[in-house]
Amino acid sequence: MIRLAGIDVGNDSVKVVVEGSPEPIVIPSIVSPGYERHVFQEEDSPVNALDVEVHSPKLKKNNQRYFVGLLAMEDQDNSELEETDNKATSDQSLIVALTALAYAGLTHQNQDYEPTQGQTAPVVEYVIGTGLPVRTYAGFHKTFEERLVGEHQVTFLSTPKLKGKSIRVIIRQAVVSIEGAAALFHMATHDNLQVKNEELYYGCIGICEMGALTTDFPVIKRMSIDNQFSTGEQFGLSGYLDNIIRDVEDQFGHRFPSRTKLIQRLKNREYIIQRVGEGQADIRPIVDTYFSRAANKVVDLIVKKWKKYPDIQCFYVLGGGASALKSYINDAAGPVRLRFVEESDLQNVYGYLKLARNKMNQAADKAQSQIQTQPQSSSSI
Ligand SMILES: Nc1ncnc2c1ncn2[C@@H]1O[C@H](COP(=O)(O)OP(=O)(O)OP(=O)(O)O)[C@@H](O)[C@H]1O
């Protein structure tokens, strides 16, 4: 059976939603070289200890072992993505993406772990929806699609509950759309793809989607992307997090081993850090400095865009950056009203799933008859 899934291959985290599964799977985009580790106490959940070997003809370095996500977070040799990385071509992005899809395949309810006859590993087949930043889309969407589509295999090694299990991940089709635009499609439609919000579906909407390394500003009119006014910037929250990590280390000698580790604290509003020698320090002033700076930059770009294109009826600020900076952005925006939504970092992935479904419906409709698809299910996003 082919499953539909949305996958947001984020620079900070990979998010997956599989049709029929209520909970999204979120795995930090961080990997480190894997090795035989000493397990004193087994982790309570497989996502906390993803130890995998990834086989894929699309990887430049094939058949390697990696710690992925939280397990790599504390590792000295871990690597997080940098501004120069391109998620359409990066091995690291593909490794985390395949691990996420394999994990979803093995843990999905009703999944039969047993291999089908004549095969060594069970198989999960997907049609996926995914996306790229505005700036990368035109040049790389074909490459991204080609890297994803095909047969891959993931073996879990010391991962609790999945130890020794392999799964073949076959991606039949990948529908690539644009970050931020997919999020709007999600906000404007119901699960059955009928229009939910007419203002968003038929209006002219500005989006600022701030991720880890990129911030996208698509402008969408009647669900079509405006080619002239949609832009993307090569910055995101990560650069500011790196500055915070550096200043905290300089001032207090406390080193965060990864951005993921820092953001975990900020999400819990834990600003007090432990110093060697029992002292404590408050990192809030450093956070405020950089987050205000980030917010000012974002608001500046939004206002500039809005002035250039006054047809825009409203502006949404989305992505994990919106959650992190909401109060700072509202302060910086003054009288300019900006809109925020809950779970802003998950809006894209829900949109990707809907766009994959939309594509499947269109294909099914086309196969059944030559009649054009209904207007409410068509979208140029
Ligand atoms: N609820 C939250 N509170 C604070 N920060 C958050 C929250 N959710 C996400 N973030 C942070 O916001 C940043 C952007 O997250 P997001 O998930 O949008 O990035 P991404 O999609 O992985 O990156 P990109 O879009 O560049 O590929 C990350 O640094 C992330 O840790």
Ligand SMILES: [Mg+2]
């Ligand atoms: Mg993103």
